[in-house]
Amino acid sequence: MLSIEVSGLKKxxxxxxxxxxxxxxxxxxxxxxxxxxxxxxxxxxxxxxxGLRERDSGDVKILGFDPxxxxxELHKKIGVIPQNFTFFExxxxxxxxxxxxxLFHVKADADAILREVLLEDMAKHNFESLSGGQKQKTGLALxxxxxxxxxxxxxxxxxxxxxxxxxxxxxxxxxxxKGKTIILTTHYxxxxxxxxxxxxxxxxxxxxxxxxxxxxxxxHGSGERLEIHGSQQLADYIKENTELQVEYxxxxxxxxxxxxxxxxxxxxxxxxxxxxxxxxxxxxxQDSLDDVFIKLAREPxxxxxxxxxxxxxxxxxxx
Amino acid sequence: MVSxxxxxxxxxxFSVGYLRNKFGLFxxxxxxxxxxxxxxxxxxxxxGEAVNVYVQNQxxxxxxxxxxxxxxxALNQSTTINVITVNTSxxxxxxxxxxxxxxxxxxxxxxxxDYIAGNQINITVYxxxxxxxxxIVSGTVNGYANYFxxxxxxxxxxxxxxxxxVNTQQTNYVDFLIPGLIGFSILxxxxxxxxxxxxxxxxxxxxxxxxxxxxxxxxxxxxKVIFYILLSIAGFLLMVGVGIFVFDAxxxxxxxxxxxxxxxxxxxxxxxxxxxIVTKNPETAGVIGNIVTFPMMFLAGTFFPISSxxxxxxxxxxxxxxxxxxEGLNNVMVYNNIxxxxxxxxxxxxxxxxxxxxxxxxxxxxxx
Numbered sequence: 117m118l119s120i121e122v123s124g125l126k127k128x129x130x131x132x133x134x135x136x137x138x139x140x141x142x143x144x145x146x147x148x149x150x151x152x153x154x155x156x157x158x159x160x161x162x163x164x165x166x167g168l169r170e171r172d173s174g175d176v177k178i179l180g181f182d183p184x185x186x187x188x189e190l191h192k193k194i195g196v197i198p199q200n201f202t203f204f205e206x207x208x209x210x211x212x213x214x215x216x217x218x219l220f221h222v223k224a225d226a227d228a229i230l231r232e233v234l235l236e237d238m239a240k241h242n243f244e245s246l247s248g249g250q251k252q253k254t255g256l257a258l259x260x261x262x263x264x265x266x267x268x269x270x271x272x273x274x275x276x277x278x279x280x281x282x283x284x285x286x287x288x289x290x291x292x293x294k295g296k297t298i299i300l301t302t303h304y305x306x307x308x309x310x311x312x313x314x315x316x317x318x319x320x321x322x323x324x325x326x327x328x329x330x331x332x333x334x335x336h337g338s339g340e341r342l343e344i345h346g347s348q349q350l351a352d353y354i355k356e357n358t359e360l361q362v363e364y365x366x367x368x369x370x371x372x373x374x375x376x377x378x379x380x381x382x383x384x385x386x387x388x389x390x391x392x393x394x395x396x397x398x399x400x401x402q403d404s405l406d407d408v409f410i411k412l413a414r415e416p417x418x419x420x421x422x423x424x425x426x427x428x429x430x431x432x433x434x435x
Numbered sequence: 436m437v438s439x440x441x442x443x444x445x446x447x448x449f450s451v452g453y454l455r456n457k458f459g460l461f462x463x464x465x466x467x468x469x470x471x472x473x474x475x476x477x478x479x480x481x482x483g484e485a486v487n488v489y490v491q492n493q494x495x496x497x498x499x500x501x502x503x504x505x506x507x508x509a510l511n512q513s514t515t516i517n518v519i520t521v522n523t524s525x526x527x528x529x530x531x532x533x534x535x536x537x538x539x540x541x542x543x544x545x546x547x548x549d550y551i552a553g554n555q556i557n558i559t560v561y562x563x564x565x566x567x568x569x570x571i572v573s574g575t576v577n578g579y580a581n582y583f584x585x586x587x588x589x590x591x592x593x594x595x596x597x598x599x600x601v602n603t604q605q606t607n608y609v610d611f612l613i614p615g616l617i618g619f620s621i622l623x624x625x626x627x628x629x630x631x632x633x634x635x636x637x638x639x640x641x642x643x644x645x646x647x648x649x650x651x652x653x654x655x656x657x658x659k660v661i662f663y664i665l666l667s668i669a670g671f672l673l674m675v676g677v678g679i680f681v682f683d684a685x686x687x688x689x690x691x692x693x694x695x696x697x698x699x700x701x702x703x704x705x706x707x708x709x710x711x712i713v714t715k716n717p718e719t720a721g722v723i724g725n726i727v728t729f730p731m732m733f734l735a736g737t738f739f740p741i742s743s744x745x746x747x748x749x750x751x752x753x754x755x756x757x758x759x760x761x762e763g764l765n766n767v768m769v770y771n772n773i774x775x776x777x778x779x780x781x782x783x784x785x786x787x788x789x790x791x792x793x794x795x796x797x798x799x800x801x802x803x
Binding site for chain 2: 168169170187194196199200201202204205206207212215216219220221
């Protein structure tokens with residue numbers, strides 16, 4: 117059963133094609149990640165789905181509702197954390213939950229919800245005195261008050277420290293386990309990889325890749341390769357003595373050998389040993405979602421994303 | 436469609452938040468009172484407990500006694516009245532009017548003669564119906580008249596008290612200052628607060644967030660308006676209390692004040708919201724808010740009477756919405772001129788309706 121059906125969705129702001137004809141569906145109970153650099157159209161897409169923005173054209177059905185025309189009805193069935201969630205400064209998380217419960221005309225167990233989002237300790241603190249992670253958790257708590265079947269989490273962990281991010285992940289995993297359908301936009305690719313069943317990568321208003329992370333890496337990545345720390349001379353020796361595709365990057369002193377089969381690694385290493393030349397660390401690596409993301413997203417990433425990507429590419433598998 | 440339950444929920448969260456914000460509470464309630472204390476102390480002078488009353492004794496005495504003098508001496512010994520004698524050459528009624536006095540006592544000629552002879556004779560007490568001191572004066576005079584009657588054989592009533600109205604224009608500065616500063620607080624609290632809230636909520640997308648709940652923008656606005664009406668009434672009671680108990684202000688309290696205490700906050704909350712939502716960011720909103728608020732604060736009769744301003748500024752004052760609040764409050768509280776107040780209520784009602792409708796129309800929960 118489909119929770120979300122989007123087809124031919126377009127939204128232009130003057131000449132800017134924020135969303136330029138996208139199609140996707142999300143199944144009930146699925147966690148769907150929407151990735152893309154800043155300005156790719158993620159937030160516009162998610163806000164159209166939430167019924168906060170009107171689309172120019174295309175069809176959008178959320179839980180069977182047209183989000184713009186039937187927003188008022190839809191909002192009773194969805195939960196949302198907008199980007200940079202914020203709330204009334206002098207209101208505590210517990211009061212906020214009770215406020216939402218009154219607005220939605222539902223009975224809410226504030227303590228149970230606070231426990232669910234790991235925020236019981238701060239129940240009586242004013243929102244303004246909470247840390248970034250606790251504020252996001254308050255947002256999560258509020259998005260749960262009306263017991264929604266579908267949740268939209270727009271960059272729920274942006275700007276949070278690693279511990280706070282992981283705490284939010286735990287909450288999201290808990291929600292997934294309960295069978296909630298979740299739409300997640302994020303800058304952090306590890307987050308998408310960790311939490312999503314499927315992801316879509318957006319760029320310049322288009323979806324440039326969609327599927328499980330493994331599928332996307334297979335489709336758009338460049339396969340497995342062996343990296344050897346060594347000299348130009350060694351690179352030439354391996355190239356001459358094997359049939360492998362060898363490249364050398366003098367800037368970092370790394371020889372890269374493309375591996376069509378895993379056994380190719382053995383041939384390359386045997387050649388290196390035979391050469392009698394010196395060689396250092398070896399490792400194999402495969403394109404990560406980050407590599408694919410960088411390849412697919414045409415615009416340079418912002419600083420934050422660069423940092424994330426660098427940390428990501430540092431995760432290499434040792435032989 | 437409008438749900439009282441949701442309005443109450445929003446009202447509750449907003450008022451609890453407001454009460455926790457000591458700064459807002461200070462500016463909403465305490466600051467106008469502090470202004471009354473400061474301005475009142477500057478302009479009202481010492482102001483003892485006894486009421487200063489001008490008296491003219493036209494009695495020439497009889498049998499070597501001047502009962503009129505005796506009566507005034509007795510009055511002066513009361514703790515409520517402080518007698519100031521006016522020369523018999525003055526026209527007493529004109530004297531009172533030209534001295535902006537709200538109270539006066541006139542002892543007629545032949546007072547001693549008639550008193551001794553047992554003929555009916557009346558003391559005239561001049562008073563202003565809008566003044567709280569007039570009651571004190573006429574009460575005291577009546578009391579002493581009874582006392583003097585009882586002093587006569589068998590207590591037969593010979594001294595009567597008749598009242599006359601003083602044609603004074605304005606009592607004193609504090610009387611004027613209280614309606615002015617009530618107007619000031621009706622303007623500033625909702626206005627500054629809503630400029631700030633609506634521009635901040637727009638900037639940090641709180642409106643969008645609220646739009647994802649069943650709360651409607653109308654309910655949100657109504658809850659704010661109710662809050663500021665209650666805050667204005669609280670401020671009103673505080674200011675009137677301070678005015679009466681600290682400065683002995685001569686003000687009339689009547690149900691005709693309610694329309695101003697309701698329409699005023701609706702008008703300025705809507706105007707504040709309008710400024711907040713049509714401006715791009717909170718900084719611009721703050722500037723525009725000040726541009727709209729400050730001329731009203733000074734030109735609409737809050738700190739100074741309109742009549743003391745040059746004619747062209749008086750014309751300007753008439754286009755400022757706050758003018759109809761302060762003028763109306765003055766008409767009810769000081770001049771007791773209800774028909775003029777009804778006109779102010781009508782104008783204020785129309786302006787409020789227009790601004791409210793504009794604010795609701797231009798206020799967008801969602802974006803297109």
